[in-house]
Amino acid sequence: MTGEAQVPACRVEIDRHTCMGSGNCSYWAPGVFDLDGDGVATVVGDVNEHIDEVRSAAENCPTAAITIIEAENRTI
């Protein structure tokens, strides 16, 4: 039997229509979120490396524009 590793891989979706560009996500998860040229939130860093901060950002997003698509554990 070979070794199996469970690698969680969450990803984030941002609703560009709902986002009001408050930048709060970049407060809760600096380095993961920033605002793009339109003033809308965008992912610029590694979501999975900072997943706790990303969860705080999603929970505290003023317009609930951040959705975390939970990991389906992938077997490598």
Add this chain to the structure above:
Amino acid sequence: MTALDRDDIGTRLFSPEVADDPHATYDQLRTTCPVSRGTVAEMPMVFVFRHEDVVSALRQPELFSSAGGTIGLGEQPLIPVEVDPPQHTAYRRLLNPQFVPREIERLEGDVREMVTSLIDGFAAAGSCDFHLDFATPLPSGIFLALMGLPKADLPMFLKWRDDSIRPPVAPEDFEGAQRIRAETGRAISEYFRHAIDERRHQPDDTLLSRLVHAEIDGRPLSETELLGMAHLLLLGGLDTVTATLDCMIVFLAEHPDYRQRLIDDPASIPGAVEELLRCSTPVMVLPRAMAAATELGGVKLEEGDRVTLVLGAANGDEEIFGPSSVDFDRNPNRHVAFGAANHLCLGAHLARLELRVALEELHRRIPDYRLAEGAEVHFSTGIRQATHLPLTFEPK
């Protein structure tokens, strides 16, 4: 404390004693009547005390509306706080870029310079009135610079701020208070009509000028909209950080062990700012009006009901924060001192910057401050601000 008659909830909540020391009352109301009908100034009112219910209300702006003069201070709605989505979203998209963390970070040098110069003003004396000499001029100075308004007008702004938020009448004189607020609203509008007109002809790179020349949905802002924003920025810029600084310094002066932590470990200051915001909750309540019927915490609410969300009580909720203790290491800190959801405080990151730099420099320069002997500090109700806060410390 005896059980409360429900008609007394509003009177008690907005009494001077509770503004001075709110926690026991918050705890009692939250545990005995978490969502409760009562009155304020004889007007029927629904009070909401638990964290879960407050957050739930804030997250449903389509039901818990901010429109229709819920605050009722100006000649026109305060923008964006008295506006609902989708219009609210458009206003916030216009204002947010000036207040996002990345923009606010750029102000740190200016804030530190102002903090340093204010401390320079009293360090050698060994005493100060912290409210008048520091907590008032710091956010005011930053606000005036951001907006591009003359420093010479500050005394007038401060009078307007106080006449709006805490009019000088007896607590039960609601008509007198409303009259002063209306007169003040007219004076503020008159001032900003001129200021807006000037910026229209002579644009600069300050916030007021940018708003005057901004577009929303492909059109310029109307004078009414500009006045609503200017009025709100004035109240937010001049009042809330002052109140927060007052609250924080009184707590720290009375709790030397917590203060020592900030002196020994300045890295703990950002966490302390959040926790002291939670414990002091300077903005005690937020108003809403029901746009439709619903149920909250097992209580039926009808369309048209007026609702008071008690942020201070929510911030002491044991179900979220555990037994009451002050913990600078609390993480995450789910306090609602800045509100929550779409109306989350526009100036929150600016407030955090001012508060952090203030605590850093105060504890570096005059770490041994204490309340002056015999000093009695009282806080105003609604937004908890001192009128005087005499401190003494070793002259530096």
